[in-house]
Amino acid sequence: MKILLIDDDSVFRETLGRSLRKRGHEVAGAESQEAVACCRHFQPESILLDLKMPGESGLALLPQLAEIVPGARIVMLTGYGSIATALEAVRTGAHDYLTKPADADQIEAALSGRARNAGIAVPSLDRVEWEHLQRTLADCGNNISRTARLLGIDRRSLQRKLAKYPPPR
C-alpha cells in the first residue's frame, strides 16, 4: 500500500515510516509545506495527517488532499484527542481519527480501514486524567497557570503531574 505521512516532526515520520516499510508498505513522508505537491506526485492510497502542525493546520490541508487523490483513505492523527476535533476532522472528510500515542499496529489498521478496537478498552483513571489535562493544556496554549485554574487544581500540583508522567509517556 502506498502511504503518505504528513507530519512536521521528522523523527516521528522516520520512525513510523520504518515500521510501516517493514510491513511491506511503500512510504513517503512530507512536512505540511510540501504535502500538497508531494501528494500530487506520490499518489498515495492512504494518508496519515497530523492535525496539529506549526504552519498550516492539518484540517486546512485535508480538503486539498482529498481533491488531489479522491480515492485515498485519510486518517487524522493528533496528540490529544477531543470529541469536537474528531468530529470536525471526520466532517471535513477524514476517514478515521487517531490519538497519539498510537503504535504502528493501530496506525496500520486505521490506514487499511480494517475494523479495529472491537472492545472499547476502559481507560484507567490516570489515563483519563492525563488526557484531559493534555487537552486542556493545549487549549490554553500551554499556559500552566491558566490550565490549573480551569482544571480547578493548584498550579503546583499541575506542574508536578506534568513533571511526573511525561517521561514514562
Added chain:
Amino acid sequence: MKILLIDDDSVFRETLGRSLRKRGHEVAGAESQEAVACCRHFQPESILLDLKMPGESGLALLPQLAEIVPGARIVMLTGYGSIATALEAVRTGAHDYLTKPADADQIEAALSGRARNAGIAVPSLDRVEWEHLQRTLADCGNNISRTARLLGIDRRSLQRKLAKYPPPR
C-alpha cells in the same frame, strides 16, 4: 421542525421535549422499543438518539432509522463521551454527537445543524474523574471491585471517592 426524541428515560424526554416545544418545534418522544414504528409515523426531520439504552443500543437503531427517514438529521447523545464511540456513531451514519449533560441550546443547535461549539466549558479535573468513574461503574453493573480493577485504583479508594462526592452533587 419535527423532532423525534429517542431515549428510555421518560423524565429526560419530557423535560427536553418541553424545552424544544417552547422553541417552536414539534416534538415526539419514544423508547427504543417503539422507535422504529414511531419514526415511520411521525416522519421527523431531526432525531435525537440516546446511544446507551437498556434494550437495543442506539447504534443498532441508527441504520434502521436512517432507512425510514433518509433525509432526517440524526444526532447521537450519550452520557459520557469517548472519541471511539463518537467516530463509531458518525461512521454508522449519525450527523453529530453530543455528550450529556447537554442543555437545550446545544441540542437544538445540533439538531438544526447549526455550528455550535464555541464555548465548551472546560470541566474540572475532578469533574472528569467523576464522570469517567460513574460511567465505568455503570458499565460494570455497579460492581465496585471490578470497576476499581478496571480503573487501576484500589477498591478502598474507589469506595472513598464514591462516599465523598455523592452528597454534594
Added chain:
DNA sequence: CTGGGGTGCGACAATTTGCCACATGTTCAA
C-alpha cells in the same frame, strides 16, 4: 522603572491512596 502575569522550585502540613486485615453477605456448583 513598575506592576501584573507566568514559570520553576523548595518546604511542610493536610489529605488522599495503597494495602492489609477481618467480618459479613451472595452466588454457584459439587
Added chain:
DNA sequence: TTGAACATGTGGCAAATTGTCGCACCCCAG
C-alpha cells in the same frame, strides 16, 4: 448443605499526593 470464590463495608497506617506559601526570575505593556 457445604465450601470456594467473590463482593462489600470498615478500621488502621505508612506512603504518596495535594494545597499553600514563599522566593527568585522573566517578560511585557504602561
